[in-house]
Amino acid sequence: MTVWVWNSQESRFEEPSEDVGTWTLLAADSWFVEDSRVRAFERHQVRFAYAAGQVGVGARVTAEFWASVVEKIPKTGEWFPRVDVLEAAPGGSRMLAFRLRPAPPRTRELRVLLPPYSDPRSRPERKGPDIALLERLRKQAREEYDCDEVLLLSEDGYVIEGATTSLLWWDGDTLCAPDPALGPLPGVTSAVILDEARARSIPVEYHRVKPEVLIRHEVWLVNALHGTRQVKDYVDESG
Structure with a gap:
């Protein structure tokens, strides 16, 4: 680099x-x-x-x-x-x-950690200040649970996004994203996908979802590096 x-x-x-x-x-x-x-x-x-x-x-x-x-x-x-x-x-x-920076290897699926703690970021509204913290969480998830990503939860247990990804999921034929009031980082890739869905007349809705509900749906975690990746498995750190 x-x-x-x-x-x-x-x-x-x-x-x-x-x-x-x-x-x-x-x-x-x-x-x-x-x-x-x-x-x-x-x-x-x-x-x-x-x-x-x-x-x-x-x-x-x-x-x-x-x-x-x-x-x-x-x-x-x-x-x-x-x-x-x-x-x-x-x-x-x-x-x-x-x-x-050379691009790291890109993947199409990922294994995700469900943490027992709420979002630890100090400045969740801005990309940058918490990059080192989030990388430590992802490193711990890889080493201890063989997970590629960590979900970030609100204090009342709703999923906001991933440590380095935006959250999208399917409810039938409707493409869903987190309620903006939860404060997810404005994701460029997720915005492109949602715009494309609307252009194709695919219904788009915003909801609050907890992990136990989310895992019953097809879930995408998306970012600029990997594009769209589907969650293949979850690990609940709380057991």
């Missing part, structure tokens, strides 16, 4: 002068690239600009910034790039950064 920071005065990326691994991640967005092709890239751009605006650097997410991001991505191969807003120290300077 290679990381560059954005020099907004000169409109170019530079190698960081210090280890950005020690900086705080305030916002992020990532997408899948295959031979220069990206699904709904403009939606990722809008989502990141909005998140950057929440932390005071939205004005730096310019057309020049995005053009430079695109230039950094090789024209061939599979990639999973990420843009960040980083803070050098609490209350200190904030930087835009770009990470060029």
Whole structure:
């Protein structure tokens, strides 16, 4: 993985002068690239600009910034790039950064952990601040339960989304998504799928669902990297 920071005065990326691994991640967005092709890239751009605006650097997410991001991505191969807003120290300077990452292996199905705790995120409305926490949860799920993903639950036990995925499920011929009042992260891939369902006259509804009900349906967990994956199995951590 290679990381560059954005020099907004000169409109170019530079190698960081210090280890950005020690900086705080305030916002992020990532997408899948295959031979220069990206699904709904403009939606990722809008989502990141909005998140950057929440932390005071939205004005730096310019057309020049995005053009430079695109230039950094090789024209061939599979990639999973990420843009960040980083803070050098609490209350200190904030930087835009770009990470060029090879895409990890992609899968079509996944095994999911049902945790005994509610959503532990500190900033669930914004992608970025809780990435490290969620990766620790997923690592624990892999090592202890051979699971690929962890569901995130509201305090009253409704499923919000996955640690790195948006939730969709089928109730007969109706495609369902979580009640927006639960606060799921606005997912680009789920939005594309829901738009396509409406375009095909497939009914779309929003509901609150608990795990014991969800497991009786066909469930999709979706994101930009893997697209649509169907849940093949569940593990209940509470036993």
